[in-house]
Amino acid sequence: MPIPYYRAVEIARRLSKGNEVSALRELLEPKPVESEQPPSVLPGDRHSRADGRARRLEFLEERCGPLPYLSGRGEEVDPEDLAGNIENYIGMACIPTGAIGPLRINGLHANGDYYVPLATSEGALVASYSRGARLITLAGGAAAITTVEQVQRAPGFRFATMAEGIQFAAWAVGEFESLQEVAASRTRHGRLVDMRVQLQANMVFLIFDFHTGDAAGQNMVTFCTTAICHHLVEHTPVPIEHWVIESNMSGDKKGTSLSFFDTRGRHATAEVVIPRALVQSRLRATPEQIAGYWRMSLIGGVQTGSIGVSGHVANAITALFLACGQDVACVSEASVALNRMEVTETGDFYASVTLPNLILGTVGGGTRLPTATECLRILDCLGDGGAPRLAEITASLALAGEVSIAAAICSGEFSRAHAQLGRPPGATHDGSDNGG
Amino acid sequence: MPIPYYRAVEIARRLSKGNEVSALRELLEPKPVESEQPPSVLPGDRHSRADGRARRLEFLEERCGPLPYLSGRGEEVDPEDLAGNIENYIGMACIPTGAIGPLRINGLHANGDYYVPLATSEGALVASYSRGARLITLAGGAAAITTVEQVQRAPGFRFATMAEGIQFAAWAVGEFESLQEVAASRTRHGRLVDMRVQLQANMVFLIFDFHTGDAAGQNMVTFCTTAICHHLVEHTPVPIEHWVIESNMSGDKKGTSLSFFDTRGRHATAEVVIPRALVQSRLRATPEQIAGYWRMSLIGGVQTGSIGVSGHVANAITALFLACGQDVACVSEASVALNRMEVTETGDFYASVTLPNLILGTVGGGTRLPTATECLRILDCLGDGGAPRLAEITASLALAGEVSIAAAICSGEFSRAHAQLGRPPGATHDGSDNGG
């Protein structure tokens, strides 16, 4: 986003699946805990002792089946099975994984109470998200939706002159339907949904937008765009001096203003209204204080020249991506976000997070690795249809973290939490002794 | 950077350790393989079979001691030992890890031939870095240096009026030495090295720059800044309406233009000159072609409004951070980079990568986790003195990847590599069938 109106029309049609768009409103409404009791809080909260771990695993296995690899009971993976994921394999890097929940989500694709696995080595992180999730759940859950879904490849073409570039561009845009067919011949899961052209003097950049099904899609769009380029190179009416499959306009593996507007991956938003009383009792701050902090953080962010402005959504995305076999290098782009925190007219607290660059998938890539498969199963996101659900969970999780950190900063607990939870066993009270 | 001259004078003194700065030149010079033979290439290259893994592990264990956890022989970690790293522990997320090398680095802190562990689930990634490392080594190695080292916390203070804010700011800057003492009382490893002030109408933002020793330092700077704020709040000559420990000006967990200039974490650069013949034989492209591609990629990047411009340094940083127990959420900021590729006056190929936001550490945080400890040992970066070395290795590794991908894009191999290495066993030739 911003997307052209005709794309928006299509997307609205896809999301409403033939129903009235107004039906969405019911799905996204809060579901008060008074009327719909959430399931139990994950047992053994915050403890890292062996018995707590066992109780949590037992609880999760009852809900979603066996988790042998997380439990440490799985057989060692045969390196041959890792072909396609790694070369020069020497072993597994193991990252501690905790879980939180339930996190109530009232989404189009994710709708229910979720337990969320988070992989990290940063103390206090899981606890902070746990607190935010609890609060959101007590408030009736986060509304969440995934709308635009598209992944880009952006080849570049250089010509002797601008005039030749224009002739090429004018021809190429007329080929759109042919290029859709070329793409369709290379993939069953993806679809070329749009094509944009940027004329830069004697260079022409084409930006291809693909819907990539439930895959993250970077390889899919590379293969399709390669085929498209070969078609263009073969049929071009003017000589191309030089071309490349990727001109650095796709935004792959980096935060860019262009992706921030236009959606790269999936565009997901979550919002919540938390009653004033709940904010004050649970967060030890008023809605006004948190909203005041948010305005300062926005001014702070604008002054630094960041792309988008938010708190620490990178933490949510990284921990979830790591647990779920996602391409964690995409944190560079996926962590670009915009949060908002306001006081409603009724004096309650409104918060939202928008994540327009969620490159993620639930098929292919690292999702078939043993612990990733188990984590995706905990989230009910494994396989076909899982990707937009995972996107809505990610946005809701990020929202939990934004609310939690903002409140901690307002109430002076930010430093305290890290002092208590960010130390190794036996550390003294001197914060620096752990070198952290 | 850009840093004020007086800070630069200090840094030059620290880097040269009392010697002439000119002595650096010898350290950073290429070391031709003809005169200094590199050690063997890591055996079993590219194969993911069990025997290849065993040979690689044996080779690495000979050089740096036992690697029981990477080998799968380690005992399961006691959850209690994970306190300080995780809450609500359920198990380990396991990420496949490969290794490349040797990568010759002629750095101030990293100087020698390194084998580098990389954790990822993205096929073709390790192979691409391996190719780049090979080329750099054959060219005599990458020059690398870590210069500025500083981590920020940026509290914000709001006053009734701008006039009161100015009075506060004028007072606070005069307190710098007292604040250094306050900070020193909270940490033995860190040091408050600079303080900057930003007046924003009735808000005052203070940016504190800390040297954090070999720690990544986010907790250290939080604790110190908390103490500093309490000092300021106690002694302020004017009433503060509202203050927060972090105003979102520190750049924590996000890419910002401010951090891109000013260094957040460590500022590391690597460069290499690769003889034309080597480029042509190994990369199947000419220096002119790659430099032409670089210019297009720079124009592409500028058009997208990215912060800095580079190729895929996020891949290098993520894979190395994951292997080495770093805070991977920092990829959001650490992946901001600037690369350059040019033809030298002698027709050879010049490339460099500058990484000004490398938040990393070799003590504390996730570095004490079993597989992280082993990976840091492979790199000779574990513990005190390791952090600037790890920064120079990261920059050199990123350089290997930038050169490799640029050449792949120029020679048309980009798509081919992913088609060959980015598929699971048994996948068909239709790129999309793995959903990736």
Add this chain to the structure above:
Amino acid sequence: MPIPYYRAVEIARRLSKGNEVSALRELLEPKPVESEQPPSVLPGDRHSRADGRARRLEFLEERCGPLPYLSGRGEEVDPEDLAGNIENYIGMACIPTGAIGPLRINGLHANGDYYVPLATSEGALVASYSRGARLITLAGGAAAITTVEQVQRAPGFRFATMAEGIQFAAWAVGEFESLQEVAASRTRHGRLVDMRVQLQANMVFLIFDFHTGDAAGQNMVTFCTTAICHHLVEHTPVPIEHWVIESNMSGDKKGTSLSFFDTRGRHATAEVVIPRALVQSRLRATPEQIAGYWRMSLIGGVQTGSIGVSGHVANAITALFLACGQDVACVSEASVALNRMEVTETGDFYASVTLPNLILGTVGGGTRLPTATECLRILDCLGDGGAPRLAEITASLALAGEVSIAAAICSGEFSRAHAQLGRPPGATHDGSDNGG
């Protein structure tokens, strides 16, 4: 740009006016001075003496009719005639105006040899542009083209919840054709050509793109969008909590990354290839030196976090806008640009400038002021059909300045020119004595 393919198809059709796009190539080709002799250089070059002025005026009046107001012979303007341009009128601010030329332009809309009036008080500016224009003309002229033309208004709507926002957005995009009719009822010259939607949690931003004929168009788009908003507010299927005609997403009066990609106003590009011999003899620098400088300036620009990267195009735009009655406040957005300077494969010098945010018009606004009318007549741009021509002239002029300053910086003449031409009469050789 980047624009969607279907818009590009339309634009290609508009530009080629039913002809083959390939016909453009002939129009844009260089016209060597050997075969097409340019008209005389504007007489009295560089002198500010009265006789030089008289000769220049006589020369220009012969070509384009009487210029009484520039000549100082015009009657004082009746304040009543200024209604629509100024309130609380006290008099005229007078800005010195020089002229350069001929500047040969091989454009789609501007095609021929142009004399260009420039209003400024910065010494050396006119001389620098004159030098660049001379060089471009000797090289056969600049190819120039205006492609995308659109001006935005971007109202914002806030809803109680995101769900209601989505319902509104889904409805609004389906209304596009009705909204086109609403717009058409408010203007005879403008046309609503596209509509984009940005969902931001419970806010919905609509970006309307208008073609505004030969007007700059800010008022036109405001009036049309007001009518559109009233239509939306009247028919909306969900209650709107709050709405505004401009949400700050249009980019009005500020440089933005979004406008830099997407075109705000007119998107114009000019390029030139200058033979190596001409560069060396006229600019006292080699193509390689200037291209090397350009690369450094691009790296410099990227490091500062500018939007686009160029030299001093603001000077060209401001001086031309001032002379021609444009809204000079638009320099804030119009000066966002991207330049390129390279060595061609034949060793010649390639340069281009792309200006994607040229808010300008040749009807309405300040264009009917006496001296503005005369300056527009000098350029053959007054009235209908003039706007795309003025855009191509602006781009070609900017190109002349970029080439001239780059060469001056390379040859060490940058400082010298200012020392010679940037001083008042009688100033000493101490550069600072004029306080400038």
Add this chain to the structure above:
Amino acid sequence: MPIPYYRAVEIARRLSKGNEVSALRELLEPKPVESEQPPSVLPGDRHSRADGRARRLEFLEERCGPLPYLSGRGEEVDPEDLAGNIENYIGMACIPTGAIGPLRINGLHANGDYYVPLATSEGALVASYSRGARLITLAGGAAAITTVEQVQRAPGFRFATMAEGIQFAAWAVGEFESLQEVAASRTRHGRLVDMRVQLQANMVFLIFDFHTGDAAGQNMVTFCTTAICHHLVEHTPVPIEHWVIESNMSGDKKGTSLSFFDTRGRHATAEVVIPRALVQSRLRATPEQIAGYWRMSLIGGVQTGSIGVSGHVANAITALFLACGQDVACVSEASVALNRMEVTETGDFYASVTLPNLILGTVGGGTRLPTATECLRILDCLGDGGAPRLAEITASLALAGEVSIAAAICSGEFSRAHAQLGRPPGATHDGSDNGG
């Protein structure tokens, strides 16, 4: 800003001139109209008829002496007197100029009630600023202050290797005092106040910050930096391959994130608290509505990737610069701003504008042109000591405009004002008929 603490200490000393900084508070306090009656509103408000003009001129001439050129009574300027401002002179471009006032400013340098000349051809602009100025004055005036003052030049140096670049940089920073002397030998009015260094692989960028007295200073810093570069080139301990006086890191003539933080020109801020009753009666909107609009405009701005976020400060700066002989091309950088609008705890309305890139001067350049001299005299800003005063007036004027437009947008008057005042005499009600 953000500036290092030691610079801030110096600046605080300069601003307080030996007094307590707390004395500033009295200067900046509101001066209620009840206790200090403002002078008359400029007569003939809004009318553009000849008699209104005459009355306004008479009023202004009584206060600040004869204004022959604005009145149209001045003799034609001798072209020879324009040497240093223009080459190839053909005549004067004349821009309609209105005036508003009084605007009450409680500043450090500007303190009193000001009448402000504004040159523009955009109808409704002067009226909008007039309304804002009236409101600020009724609220007791705007607090305003100019703090940091510095103009940059940023030469770039390229070396064969990074190691040589580092050696050069380490040497150059140690030369700071010598370079100050070199600069001092070239100017009596300027002073080299800081020097920053940016290492970019084998390139070294030096950013020199100069205090330029009351001059805009671009030429001054060019001449001084030229001398500095010659000193560096002569004494460098390592060979420089290539160097240029300006590497595009100074931010000259373009908006950049770096200048936005760091101050380029003068950093000026104005703020005002307007009682709720005054807002509601004069602006027909509540503080809450305007603050709500501001938040949406900030979100809008962040989404577009602008540098800073504000409304239309470019209008204020351009109209004032044009009237006062400033380098209007600097609008490209000077219009980068940050505004804020909030509801105070007492329910009143708080607004501020920060302008960190005000390149302006009151000596040299265009300030000696006849109408510019008169406009500067109206503002009591002509000559020595005038520049910081002009900066504070500019910020206060910009504030008046931000408040006025925000209120107009909230109350639905934005479109109406343009429909009434943005049309030429005799225009019909169809907004587009004037083509504007």
